[in-house]
Amino acid sequence: MKFQIISGICDGCTRVRYSSASWYLIEADARIGGMPDRNCRFCNTKLSVTFADLGMSPPSNSYLKPDQLNGMERFYPLHARVCEACKLVQLEEFESPAEIFSEYAYFSSFSASWLKHAERYVEMMIGRFDFDARSQVVEIASNDGYLLQYFKQRGVPVLGVEPAANVAKVALEERRIPSLVEFFGVQTAKNMVADGTGADLLLGNNVLAHVPDINDFVAGMKILLKPDGIITMEFPHLLRLIEQNQFDTIYHEHFSYLSFLTVERIFAHAGLKLFDVEELPTHGGSLRIFAAHAESNRPVEKRVEMMRLLERQFGLESIETYRVFHESVRETKRAFLEFLIQAKRRGSRIAAYGAAAKGNTLLNYCGVRDDFIDYVVDKNPYKQNSFLPGVHLPIYGPEKLAETQPDYVLILPWNIQDEVMEQMSLIRSWGGKFVVAIPKVQVLP
Numbered sequence: 467m468k469f470q471i472i473s474g475i476c477d478g479c480t481r482v483r484y485s486s487a488s489w490y491l492i493e494a495d496a497r498i499g500g501m502p503d504r505n506c507r508f509c510n511t512k513l514s515v516t517f518a519d520l521g522m523s524p525p526s527n528s529y530l531k532p533d534q535l536n537g538m539e540r541f542y543p544l545h546a547r548v549c550e551a552c553k554l555v556q557l558e559e560f561e562s563p564a565e566i567f568s569e570y571a572y573f574s575s576f577s578a579s580w581l582k583h584a585e586r587y588v589e590m591m592i593g594r595f596d597f598d599a600r601s602q603v604v605e606i607a608s609n610d611g612y613l614l615q616y617f618k619q620r621g622v623p624v625l626g627v628e629p630a631a632n633v634a635k636v637a638l639e640e641r642r643i644p645s646l647v648e649f650f651g652v653q654t655a656k657n658m659v660a661d662g663t664g665a666d667l668l669l670g671n672n673v674l675a676h677v678p679d680i681n682d683f684v685a686g687m688k689i690l691l692k693p694d695g696i697i698t699m700e701f702p703h704l705l706r707l708i709e710q711n712q713f714d715t716i717y718h719e720h721f722s723y724l725s726f727l728t729v730e731r732i733f734a735h736a737g738l739k740l741f742d743v744e745e746l747p748t749h750g751g752s753l754r755i756f757a758a759h760a761e762s763n764r765p766v767e768k769r770v771e772m773m774r775l776l777e778r779q780f781g782l783e784s785i786e787t788y789r790v791f792h793e794s795v796r797e798t799k800r801a802f803l804e805f806l807i808q809a810k811r812r813g814s815r816i817a818a819y820g821a822a823a824k825g826n827t828l829l830n831y832c833g834v835r836d837d838f839i840d841y842v843v844d845k846n847p848y849k850q851n852s853f854l855p856g857v858h859l860p861i862y863g864p865e866k867l868a869e870t871q872p873d874y875v876l877i878l879p880w881n882i883q884d885e886v887m888e889q890m891s892l893i894r895s896w897g898g899k900f901v902v903a904i905p906k907v908q909v910l911p
C-alpha cells in the first residue's frame with residue numbers, strides 16, 4: 467500500500483481533510499486485483515474514468531539520431547483519466563522530472579510570436595500593478611529568460627527558477643538573467659525565503675500542467691509569495707481541449723489538464739484565491755489566472771464568476787462530458803487514417819510540417835509511419851537530421867518541401883496553422899495542399 471501524506475494525515479487513516487469545506491473518504495487500500503494504485507494527484511480519490519487512451523507512446527521530445535534507430539526505445543502508456551471528485555484530468559508519472567527536464571531541447575526564444583506574447587504580458591502587468599525597482603519578480607520555469615528580459619529592461623529585479631541547467635546557462639550568459647537551477651516546490655520555496663527572497667510577482671507559463679506533484683508546487687508558491695504579492699499562471703484550457711478535440715496535446719510531460727474550477731480547488735486547498743482570469747489564444751486556447759493569498763482583501767473580478775458559469779454550462783462538472791470525449795478521439799483516428807489511405811491509393815505524396823510534441827502524439831497514436839508520410843520538416847536546427855520517436859520519420863529543414871514537391875503538407879502544430887500556411891505558401895505553386903487532422907481532418911482551402 468502506498469502512503470501519501472496530505473495535510474499531515476496519512477491516507478491509511480481513511481479520512482483526509484483537504485479544505486475547510488470538504489472531507490473526502492479515501493479507501494485504505496487502493497489496489498484492485500493487483501493493479502498499481504491510480505489515485506488523483508490532487509485529492510487522492512481512486513481514478514476509474516478514462517478521458518483519452520492513446521495507447522503506448524514514446525516520450526514526445528526524445529528525438530532520435532541516426533545511430534539510435536536500431537536501439538530500443540522507451541514506450542509508456544498515454545492514458546489520461548479524470549477524477550470523478552475534483553475533475554482533474556491527469557496522466558500517471560512514469561519518468562522522473564529530472565530525466566525529462568535536465569537537458570530540455572526546447573528554447574522558448576525560438577518562436578517570434580511567443581516573444582511578443584511575453585512582451586505584451588510584461589507591459590500589461592507593469593501598467594496594472596505598478597511593479598518597479600523595489601519589486602521582485604520570480605518566474606518558475608523561466609527557460610532562457612525569454613520573458614524576464616522584458617521586466618529587466620524596465621528596471622524591475624528578476625529571478626528565474628529553471629530546472630534545465632543548459633537552458634538556465636543561456637539565460638545568464640546571453641541575457642544576464644540570474645536563475646536558480648532547481649525544481650520548484652515547498653523545499654525550494656523555503657530555501658529561497660531563508661535566503662531573503664520573496665515574490666511580489668510570481669509567474670509561471672505552461673508549468674502548472676507539467677508538475678507531477680501539483681500540491682507541493684502550489685504550496686511552494688504560497689510560501690514564496692509576499693503578503694500582498696500576486697501570482698499569474700498560464701495553462702492550456704481543458705474546455706478548449708475538449709471543444710476543439712485537441713487530444714494531441716496529451717503527452718507524458720504534461721501531467722495535468724486543467725479547468726478553471728479545478729485549479730480554483732487546488733489553489734484554495736493551498737490557501738490561495740483566484741481573483742481574476744483572462745482567456746488567451748495561445749496553445750489553442752489558454753487561461754491566465756491571477757491569484758493572491760486567501761486572506762488578502764484584493765477584490766474578486768466579475769470575470770471569475772463568468773468563467774465558473776461558462777465551465778459549468780459546458781459540462782465540465784459532469785463526468786459524462788469526459789466519457790464522450792474518449793469516443794470522439796477514437797473517431798478522429800479512424801477519419802485521419804481514412805484520409806491517408808485514400809490519398810496514398812490515389813498515388814499522392816504526403817509530407818508533414820512541424821516536429822513538435824503534438825505531432826508525436828498524433829502519429830504514434832494512429833500508427834502513421836513512412837507508409838503514409840515521407841518526412842517532417844522543422845525550422846529548428848536542433849531537430850533537423852534526427853528522427854521522430856516511435857514512428858521514425860526523418861526531420862529535414864523546410865527547404866526539403868521545394869525539392870520534393872509533395873501533394874499534401876500535413877500541419878502538425880495546428881496552433882500556428884496560419885503562420886505556417888503563410889510561410890510555406892510556395893507549395894501552392896506546384897499544386898500542393900495543406901491538411902490538418904485536428905479538430906477534424908480537413909484539406910485547407
Ligand SMILES: [Zn+2]
Nearest residue numbers: 506509549552
Ligand atoms: Zn481528484
